[in-house]
Amino acid sequence: MASPWIPRMHLWEIDDQPWFPSFLRAYVQTGLTHAWTVHIPFLQASSPATIVADTLRRVLGSSVSRHTYIDFCAGAGGPTPFIERALNSQLARSAAHTVPATASSGVTVDGTSNASSSETPSYAAVADPEKKSATVHDEDAAVQFVLTDLHPHVESWEAASKKSDHLTYVSSPVDAASAPEVLLRRYAGKDKKKGIFRLFNLAFHHFDDDLARAILKNTVETSEGFGIFELQERTLGGFATCLMFGFFIFLVAPLLYWWSPVRLFFVYVIPVVPFVLVFDGIISCLRTRTADEVEALLRTCGADSDGWEVKSGREQVIWPCGYLNWVICSKKAA
Template identity: 25%
Template sequence: MKRIHAFEFEDLHWFPKNLRNYMTDFLQFGSNTFDIYKSVIPILDKGVKSTGNNKIIDIASGGGGGLIKLAEHLKKNNPTLKITLSDYYPNIDAFKRTKSKMPDMFDFIDYPVDAMNVPSELKGFRTQFISLHHFKPENAKAIFQNAIDTNQPIGVFEPQQRNIKSMIPMLLSPITVILMTPFIRPFKLGRILFTYLIPILPLFILWDGVVSVLRTYTVPELKEMISELNNSNNFDWEIEVKKGKPSEILYVLGLPKEN
């Protein structure tokens, strides 16, 4: 399946903020409900241990809620871990809700953070969940290059691959949206309105879901991308697909080599 970098509504700067937030709320609700990243906990632990400061700097966090379940797992073996949420379009209300659930663990940045040029003061294990596919190849390379240039470990995780197996759930997503929406909190009248009475949210999520599969990089593409970076040999790299339920997780882990 050839990679196609079509547009996603979430990426459009003019796209209404409330609709973007409803869409990220849905993704985060699904992530937590089905605990889709549970299989990569050991990989996250490895990344955190490499930082020296026990911090995760999450990039392109959306609303941040998708990390709550992960945080619960990570806290068992690392109760002092700190997670900072950030995004180019920060959803401050959602960040605050996430922080309120685990205030000793979460914090957030209230200004736009560019994944390709992360502020130097944000030091820690950089993570990205279901977001790398939003970036064109040259921009995805810039994300990894920035991590190398600043000597910060990075982990990128995608719960889909560019294949038919991943496409099927996306094609069925309107049904999933309709079934799951009543359980998403906090309750938003607009979410109900645009799901059932004016059903544009299921269509937007269907489009973005299908396009996200078409945009997702393969393991060989990611390996080639990493090989083209300046000083990539200063890092140890893992680029694999982690088997697990309910999702197989495609991931890239880059850790600075010890001097």
């Protein structure tokens, strides 16, 4: 993340408030999902969800297929179903292009030829919500993703899971600070072949320091790694991106919501949706932690984190100033 120009402030967001109408909250969450999944030609190389999949594969390397990925703050689903399709599409292509060393004179990286390791899926291949991830033919290469939340959105999750053989959900409430052992055992497998990797997509900034430490403590004690992905940062560019997003909603709403006059009413006539997206986006910028701040919480969470390494970075998701900031922490290889 770029150096922040203002200290972190844990202020409140409208979308978090119990008095905010649930139907408007659903509209706002849909807008946030589009922020993850829409690909704007010329302004974006690919969607942010696809960039998350690229980042997981690049940073985790050969261990990427040895995890089950559990989203502990899935909300209504968010980007995780799209990340699942993108990552498994990449893994399937990588497996299909793997050439035995005895049959190729080319250099390979993690068992994948250089040509295939540089490939990324087109957005069209991963963003169609009606398209199942049938492109994943190698079941051993595919990884499982799980949707959980303290407040489950079962109806939305069930609809998403029907579109992929590698996406499932937990219908009961799951507390990220106290993950049920039965849940972790189920997705690690009887022989614990799969490690648990936790995902926090546009979520970790919602936790105050005490709750963040409690979640990290439980993560270190029960998981193999975690990834924090945020679409905002405490910089002038981050604030500018939030304002751009509000303008973007005005432009694309007719294309996205032409079938829903009620949604369009709350975008144009009474512009609650764009206002909340911009206001909460700016507050999210103020709440977002740098990688150093996350690591400080990790080292003081009360669990032994000596064997954990922290990697971080930022990837441009929209020109000129929109960036995906990521922190990936995992156990060091023995």
